[in-house]
Amino acid sequence: MNYTIHIANATDHFVGLTAQIETLGAPLLQLQLPAWRPGRYELSNFAKNIRKLNITDSKGVPLEFNKISKDCWEVNCLNQTEIVLRYEYYANQPDAGACFVSEHLLYVNPVHCFMYAVGREAESFSVQLDVPMHWQIACQLPAKNHKLQAQNFDQLADSPFFASPNLVHHSFLLNQTTIHFWFEGGVVADIALLAEQTRKYALVQTEIFGELPLAHYHFLYLLLPNTYRHGVEHADSTVIAMGPAAAINEPAFYNDFLAISSHELFHLWNIKRMRPAEMLPYDFTKENYSRLGYIYEGITTYYGDLTLLRSGVWDFETYAKSLAGDLERHYNNLGRFNYSLTASSFDTWLDGYVAGVKGRKVSIYIEGLIAAWVADIAILVRTNGASRLDDVLRRMYQDSYQLGLGYSQEIYKNLLESVSGVNFDSYFEEIIEGAGHWEKYIQKTLEHIGLELIIREKEDGILSCEIKKKQEINELQNSLFEYWIK
Numbered sequence: 001m002n003y004t005i006h007i008a009n010a011t012d013h014f015v016g017l018t019a020q021i022e023t024l025g026a027p028l029l030q031l032q033l034p035a036w037r038p039g040r041y042e043l044s045n046f047a048k049n050i051r052k053l054n055i056t057d058s059k060g061v062p063l064e065f066n067k068i069s070k071d072c073w074e075v076n077c078l079n080q081t082e083i084v085l086r087y088e089y090y091a092n093q094p095d096a097g098a099c100f101v102s103e104h105l106l107y108v109n110p111v112h113c114f115m116y117a118v119g120r121e122a123e124s125f126s127v128q129l130d131v132p133m134h135w136q137i138a139c140q141l142p143a144k145n146h147k148l149q150a151q152n153f154d155q156l157a158d159s160p161f162f163a164s165p166n167l168v169h170h171s172f173l174l175n176q177t178t179i180h181f182w183f184e185g186g187v188v189a190d191i192a193l194l195a196e197q198t199r200k201y202a203l204v205q206t207e208i209f210g211e212l213p214l215a216h217y218h219f220l221y222l223l224l225p226n227t228y229r230h231g232v233e234h235a236d237s238t239v240i241a242m243g244p245a246a247a248i249n250e251p252a253f254y255n256d257f258l259a260i261s262s263h264e265l266f267h268l269w270n271i272k273r274m275r276p277a278e279m280l281p282y283d284f285t286k287e288n289y290s291r292l293g294y295i296y297e298g299i300t301t302y303y304g305d306l307t308l309l310r311s312g313v314w315d316f317e318t319y320a321k322s323l324a325g326d327l328e329r330h331y332n333n334l335g336r337f338n339y340s341l342t343a344s345s346f347d348t349w350l351d352g353y354v355a356g357v358k359g360r361k362v363s364i365y366i367e368g369l370i371a372a373w374v375a376d377i378a379i380l381v382r383t384n385g386a387s388r389l390d391d392v393l394r395r396m397y398q399d400s401y402q403l404g405l406g407y408s409q410e411i412y413k414n415l416l417e418s419v420s421g422v423n424f425d426s427y428f429e430e431i432i433e434g435a436g437h438w439e440k441y442i443q444k445t446l447e448h449i450g451l452e453l454i455i456r457e458k459e460d461g462i463l464s465c466e467i468k469k470k471q472e473i474n475e476l477q478n479s480l481f482e483y484w485i486k
């Protein structure tokens with residue numbers, strides 16, 4: 001399938017798409033637009049952004065077509081060898097997962113606005129970017145003369161791109177992999193430092209999974225004038241939208257910039273390759289329910305920050321502040337008494353990306369992080385520092401992704417038990433599938449590594465958390481702490 005994309009109206013923010021599709025002799029073709037995008041597990045109904053759809057034969061004669069669902073069109077193409085599809089897509093959402101077009105930027109997440117012929121998702125796609133030749137293109141797909149090539153729809157859908165005359169590009173080599181930074185809208189002051197820090201945490205993450213399975217990885221940074229924080233993972237890239245751009249070199253902002261970058265990189269293994277069986281492959285037309293968000297988001301949130309600490313990019317004080325912030329969100333959410341992690345994961349399709357009704361649910365990110373931390377320390381304790389959650393992840397990666405399979409909760413639980421040598425029944429009953437039993441697990445986890453959590457109540461009733469190393473800790477606590485941060 002061959003697409004061309006151009007800026008149709010920069011002021012009103014529309015991109016124009018044209019697709020030439022061979023009919024392969026079929027009398028009817030169904031053209032499907034995705035209803036959601038991987039990384040955000042809720043329906044987004046992208047079809048509402050489409051206007052001026054028309055379908056003709058190769059000579060421009062209109063063909064009859066009908067909508068058969070909210071985002072699927074059926075075309076009568078009897079006696080045609082090729083049809084031509086034209087439409088415009090509203091691109092005015094400058095975040096990490098959508099599309100935005102202006103006079104000097106064509107930024108597209110193809111999962112929003114490219115259709116596929118139903119049953120022919122495995123066919124290759126080409127996308128010609130009709131922008132001035134001096135513009136640069138940032139994308140994980142190979143590009144030649146502004147033409148991107150994808151092997152199938154899954155790969156196209158997973159490959160966001162920036163096209164702009166203002167892109168700032170840097171790259172460095174990490175083992176056999178070239179790591180690219182693309183900046184639009186601003187740039188960090190010290191690129192050499194960023195490269196060195198990225199190298200450090202990427203190496204720790206690579207050791208956890210045992211390989212860095214790609215030749216190129218691209219960080220696409222969209223720096224915005226307004227306050228913003230959003231990242232979305234892809235197989236060989238990430239888009240990170242942050243602002244205000246003017247604050248990027250301030251320590252707090254820059255640390256957060258590193259944290260989100262580390263989180264998204266970790267996803268290249270955890271969800272983009274190693275994935276729950278129920279999401280393999282993705283079905284773009286409807287909800288892809290999974291109860292395992294605590295693995296693909298929770299573990300990723302835990303390791304995003306932890307690998308910054310373990311690689312020496314962050315000191316313990318910076319890490320402890322971030323962990324205390326996560327615990328603060330947990331302790332201020334009364335939903336922890338009422339709803340489990342697995343149920344909250346299933347319900348991301350219902351209200352996963354809004355605060356939701358007070359006290360209803362928990363977060364696969366925050367409570368998922370705490371669950372991962374509790375498991376990591378439990379394994380360290382049981383094995384005297386010989387094993388940890390890293391070993392579970394590496395084996396799960398080998399036993400699922402590397403064999404072309406998805407994973408299940410049962411596989412994860414079995415690996416936790418075989419790596420630690422102990423039973424994880426109560427952990428799954430109370431933490432993963434239960435609600436309200438967290439306190440004792442958190443206290444035990446802190447105690448094992450010689451930390452203390454100070455919870456204060458502010459005037460408005462909101463709790464604030466602080467994590468400190470205890471003044472006096474025994475040798476065992478000290479050695480487990482050292483294992484944990486190495």
Ligand SMILES: [Zn+2]
Nearest residue numbers: 263267297300
């Ligand atoms: Zn994530």
